[in-house]
Amino acid sequence: MLTHIRLLLVILAVVICQTAVAEEGRIWTLKEKRIEATLMDWGQDYVTLKIPVNVLSEADLAYLEEIRADVPPILRGAPCYAMIKEKMPRLRKEAQRHETAAIVGGRVVLDGEGNPQDVIAQMKIFQGGYFITVVGELNRPLCFRMHQYLPLDVEFKEKGVNIVDLGTLHMNSLDISKLSCVKGKLNLDCESDIPKAKVSFNVQQGPINTPSGGYEPRRYWPAPIEAEVESDGSFTATGFSPMGYSCRIQAPGYVYQSMSIRFKEKECLDLGTVFLDKQKKIFLEYIVSSEPKFDIDQARKITLHGGDRWKAMDGYGYDLNFSQEKGRILFDYSYAPCYLADMGIGNLDNFTGQHLQGVAGKEPHREKAKNGHVYLLRQEHLNRWVLFRITVQ
Secondary structure, eight states, rough: OOOOEOOOOOOOOOOOEEEEEEETTTEEOOOOOEEEEOOOOOOEEEEEEEGGGSSSSSSEEEEEEHHHHOOOHHHOOTHOOOOOOHHHHHHHHHTTSSSTTTEEEEEEEEEEOOGGGOOOOOSOOOGGGGEEEESTTTTTTEEOOOTBBBBBBOOOOSSSSSSSHHHHHHEOOOOOGGGGGEEEEEOOOSGGGGGGGGEEEOEEEEEEEOSSSSOOOOOOOOOEEEEEEEETTTEEEEEEEEEEEEEEETTTBBBBBEEEEOOOOOOOOEEEEEOOBBOOOEEEEEEESSSSSSOOOOEEEEEEEEEEOSSSSSSSSSSSEEEEEEEEEEOOOOOSEEEEEEEEEEOGGGGGSSSSSTTBBBSSEEEEOOOTEEEEETTTTTTTTEEEEEEOO
16 A cells, blocks of 8 residues: 655546556656545645556556655654644754754654653654654753653754754653752732732743744643742742743732743752833833824724733734733833834824824833823834824823
C-alpha cells in the first residue's frame, strides 16, 4: 500500500484494464479494477492512495520513498501522523528559505508524572509527546522545559543535513529536595482586597532556535502554578525547577505586575514587598482619520483604565498602551512605526478643520501622559491618524 504521496494533479480513470495516475509529471499505469483515493484540498496537502505495490517498478518505489523521507521515521507510525502531515508543507517551505535550517522531529517522554503536552518548547507537542519543527541552525540546541523537571537542551550531532530524527528524548523529573521555592508580600491600598489577589507562575521558554526567532502558536497551555496568598498579603509557592518562570501578580481594580524570575537549584527566592497601584480611570475623546485632517462630527468617547491597551477602531492591532506606574500614566506602543505629538492643553475642536500633516511626532516610549492635553497619533502600521484628548482621574 502506498500512503502519503504529495500530488499536484490526480487523474483517476477507473476502467476494467487500467488506471492512470499523474504525480508531479510522472505517470504510472496500474493494472487494477478499482482505486480508493482521498483527495484533500491542497494549498499543499496529501492524497492517500490504496495501490498494490507490486504494480510499480523498483525505480518508482525508490522515487516515492525519497518523497516520504522528509518525515523523520519516528513520526511515521505516530497516532498524530495526520496532523504532522498537515504541517509538513509549511515546514518544508520555511526550511527551504533558510540555508542553515533543518526539519527536526522526535518524541519527548517524561520519566515521571505529567503530560508531555505540558512541555514548553518552540513548537507544539502532540499527544504522546511527538513533535516536529524547523530549527534555524544545527549548531544551537533545541530546548524543552517542564515544571518540576530538569531543563533539556538537545545538541545536534548532525551537521549540514536537511532532516534530523531525534528519536525518543527523556526528561528527568527532579527530586523534591532539589526544587526551589519563592516568597513575598503584597501591599494594596485596601487590605480587604488582598483575599482577591492572585500570584501565579508559568514556565518560560528556553532559548528559541527557529529561522524567524519566534515560536509556534499553541492553543493549549499548562495551568499556571498558583501561590498561596495569606490574609496579611504574604505569599509562598514551592516546587520550582532551576530555570526561568514568568510571574504575574494581580488583584481586581489594580494594575497587575509581571516579572521574569530565574531559580537556582534548592533556592528560596524572596521577591520582597510588591506594591500594586489602584487603576486610574482614563477618559478619551478621539477622532480617527485616514489623513491628518479631522472632522469634529466624527468624535467618539471611551473609558479605559491604567494598564489597558487601546484600539481606536475594531479589528487587528492596538494603537497605544496606557501603562501605569506609581500613579502615572505612560504612553507606549506595540505596533511600529508609531509617532505621537503633544499638541498642548485644549479641546479637539481647537485642531479640527485644519491639516496637521507638518506636525512632528516621536515614538511614544514610556512618555508621561499630560492631563487635559490633546495628542496627534500617527499609527503607520495600522494606516491611520488619531486625534485624542486625555483626562486622567
